[in-house]
Each structure stands twice: as structure tokens, then as C-alpha cells.
Amino acid sequence: MVKHIGILTAGGDSPGLNAAIRGLGKAAIDGYGMRVIGYKDGFRGLMENRFIRLDGFSLSGILTVGGTILGTSRDKPHKMTVGNKILDMTDVIVENYYKNHLDVLVCLGGGGTAKNAYRLAQKGLNVITLPKTIDNDVAMTDITFGFDTALGIATEAIDRLHSTAHSHHRILVVEIMGHNAGWLALGSGLAGGADVILIPEIPYDIGKIAQAICRRSKSGKHFSIVAVSEGAMSVENAALLDHAQKRRKNASNEEESKSAQDEIKEIMAKQVNHSMEIARNLEKLCKLEARVTILGHLQRGGAPSAADRILATRLGTACASLVEKEVFGVMIASDGDNIKPVPLEEVVGKIKLVPLDHQWVESARLVGTCFGD
Numbered sequence: 001m002v003k004h005i006g007i008l009t010a011g012g013d014s015p016g017l018n019a020a021i022r023g024l025g026k027a028a029i030d031g032y033g034m035r036v037i038g039y040k041d042g043f044r045g046l047m048e049n050r051f052i053r054l055d056g057f058s059l060s061g062i063l064t065v066g067g068t069i070l071g072t073s074r075d076k077p078h079k080m081t082v083g084n085k086i087l088d089m090t091d092v093i094v095e096n097y098y099k100n101h102l103d104v105l106v107c108l109g110g111g112g113t114a115k116n117a118y119r120l121a122q123k124g125l126n127v128i129t130l131p132k133t134i135d136n137d138v139a140m141t142d143i144t145f146g147f148d149t150a151l152g153i154a155t156e157a158i159d160r161l162h163s164t165a166h167s168h169h170r171i172l173v174v175e176i177m178g179h180n181a182g183w184l185a186l187g188s189g190l191a192g193g194a195d196v197i198l199i200p201e202i203p204y205d206i207g208k209i210a211q212a213i214c215r216r217s218k219s220g221k222h223f224s225i226v227a228v229s230e231g232a233m234s235v236e237n238a239a240l241l242d243h244a245q246k247r248r249k250n251a252s253n254e255e256e257s258k259s260a261q262d263e264i265k266e267i268m269a270k271q272v273n274h275s276m277e278i279a280r281n282l283e284k285l286c287k288l289e290a291r292v293t294i295l296g297h298l299q300r301g302g303a304p305s306a307a308d309r310i311l312a313t314r315l316g317t318a319c320a321s322l323v324e325k326e327v328f329g330v331m332i333a334s335d336g337d338n339i340k341p342v343p344l345e346e347v348v349g350k351i352k353l354v355p356l357d358h359q360w361v362e363s364a365r366l367v368g369t370c371f372g373d
């Protein structure tokens with residue numbers, strides 16, 4: 001029997017998605033004689049049964065292309081906006097899976113996508129996920145594709161900011177993506193020689209950052225680069241958030257839970273523009289001009305790096321082999337030089353944060369980087 005694969009890409013786009021689609025599609029079609037379709041725009045396309053047939057022609061020439069030829073969305077099967085309502089569309093998705101005679105649905109995405117795929121597995125569908133995200137925060141895999149490319153882009157940005165910071169004797173604050181994980185800011189900060197690296201895992205004290213910058217000034221270095229992860233928080237805000245999260249967890253009724261949620265929203269609202277606030281405060285405390293660069297979606301766009309092309313191709317082709325062996329309900333993880341299937345229940349609900357004793361943190365500290373702690 002010819003096996004039928006459905007592929008979708010969900011969540012934020014990430015360099016390497018097309019390389020993974022190509023790897024999976026080519027290995028499945030040419031290597032195993034399978035048939036492959038690709039759903040448009042993530043779980044929404046699956047719900048609306050919008051798909052394209054993937055064949056030698058459509059899979060050709062996409063290895064080096066950024067984004068995803070399938071389109072993506074952040075829609076969740078169980079909470080989808082339809083008209084002006086938010087509905088659970090899981091049953092429609094299950095119906096479409098069978099309508100297209102799928103043997104497996106392969107979802108390319110991050111932690112949220114793994115959770116959504118797992119929910120579909122619990123409804124009886126065969127699913128496999130491939131870990132992609134520039135944040136590198138998916139549990140149970142060494143690395144996600146997209147991370148290496150974003151790391152290169154952020155590092156190059158820091159390199160470029162160095163010369164202008166140096167020429168103008170300024171503090172240059174650069175905000176780097178990563179959601180609640182500091183991998184991208186830490187990696188690019190280390191590679192680019194940032195003087196200060198602020199990550200969500202290590203709450204910062206603005207006074208300590210100012211001291212580090214003033215020390216540099218006194219030693220004749222009248223410029224500093226501050227790499228700030230978008231999720232980095234001051235000690236004060238981190239304590240408030242922790243308190244509100246505990247309140248929400250222990251709430252004994254709706255009202256308590258709502259009030260805790262409102263408090264969390266308020267704290268998170270303060271996070272918007274926090275790089276600006278860091279720059280403003282450092283300007284005052286260090287008596288140096290400060291400027292802010294927010295790298296934003298530049299970090300996700302464009303061609304994947306060689307490392308991401310290789311990783312995505314390895315994961316995609318390994319996926320075809322696992323479909324052939326009928327290994328389902330797994331995420332295909334990178335494990336050193338190997339690839340291994342990890343049961344989805346071991347992945348969902350977890351996030352891979354930077355361990356405080358991670359070697360990158362230790363090395364950065366040993367070359368004098370300030371973490372604001």
C-alpha cells in the first residue's frame with residue numbers, strides 16, 4: 001500500500017523549513033514511493049482542507065529559500081477563530097485527515113506545535129513533529145533548525161554595532177528575539193563579544209549593568225554593547241511575575257485567577273519597549289549616549305545557514321524513514337551526531353531554557369561579560 005503523508009508548518013516561520021519539507025518530500029517520494037501533500041497556513045489549512053500536492057517539481061529549488069512554501073499560522077486546532085467566534089475545530093481536522101487518506105501528519109514547528117500535534121495524536125491520528133524555531137527552546141532536542149541562521153544574523157548585527165558604538169562612544173542596546181529563552185541573545189552576545197548580555201533566565205539589576213559600563217569607561221573603553229533578550233527582566237519585574245504566577249496557580253476561584261491573570265498582563269505590558277527603558281536608564285546612570293536597535297523579524301528572514309540546511313535535511317529524511325517504519329507519536333530530535341525519535345508526551349509542556357551553569361554562560365563570565373546579576 002502506498003503511504004500518504006500530509007505536511008504542515010505552524011508557528012513563526014524559521015529558516016530551514018523549506019529544506020525540511022524538501023528532505024522529507026524527496027526521501028518519501030523518491031526513496032519510498034509515498035505520496036505527499038502540504039497543507040497551507042498551518043492547522044488552519046488542514047481545517048479548511050486547503051493543500052497542494054508536493055512532487056519533484058514543487059520540491060525543487062527550495063533548499064536555500066527562507067520562510068515556508070506552505071505558509072504558516074499560529075492557529076490552534078482546539079481554539080480557532082472562525083468568523084467572529086473561537087471554536088474547537090479538532091473534529092473537522094480529524095475528518096480532513098481521513099478524507100485525504102493520510103497515514104501520518106507531519107507538523108514542522110516549535111513547542112506549541114508539538115502540543116497541538118500531541119492533542120491530535122490523542123484523537124487517534126498518526127503524527128510526527130520536527131523541531132524548528134529560532135528560539136532553540138524545544139525540549140528533548142539538542143538544537144532546532146532556524147537557530148543557527150538567526151544566531152549568525154544577530155552576531156553579524158552585533159559586529160556591525162561595535163564599530164559605530166566605538167566611533168561615537170555610545171552604549172548600543174540591541175534587542176534579540178528568543179521568546180522566554182535566552183539562547184539567541186546569549187549565543188550572539190558571546191560570539192559578537194557583547195559587554196553585557198541580559199537573558200530571561202538571569203534577572204538583571206540595572207545598577208550592576210551601569211557599574212560594569214562605568215568600569216569600562218574608566219579603563220578607557222567609552223562604548224559598550226548590551227545584548228538584551230526580548231524576554232529579559234529586571235529583578236523587580238521577575239519577582240512580581242513569579243508572585244503573580246504563583247497566585248494564579250494557587251487561585252481557589254475564578255475571581256482570584258482573573259485578578260492574577262490581570263496582574264501578569266500588566267507586568268508583561270511593561271516588557272514592551274523594555275530595551276528603550278534600559279537604554280534610557282543607562283544613559284542617566286553612565287552619562288553616555290545610548291541608542292537602541294531592535295533586530296526583530298530580520299532574525300527569522302532569508303536563506304538558511306549551511307548548518308540549518310543540513311540539520312533540516314537530516315530531520316526531514318529521517319522522518320521519511322520513520323514513516324516507512326510506522327513510528328508515530330514522536331518528535332524527531334537531534335541528539336549529537338544522531339537523530340532519534342522522542343515520544344511526544346516527553347516533549348509537550350516543557351521548555352528548554354538556558355541552564356545557569358551552561359558552558360556558554362561560564363565562558364561569557366570568564367571573558368568579563370556582565371549578566372546584570
Ligand code: F6P
Nearest residue numbers: 012133134135177178179230300
Ligand atoms: O518563536 C519565534 C519568535 O520569533 C520569537 O522569538 C518571538 O517572540 C515571536 O516568534 C514573534 O512572533 P510574531 O512573529 O508572531 O510576532
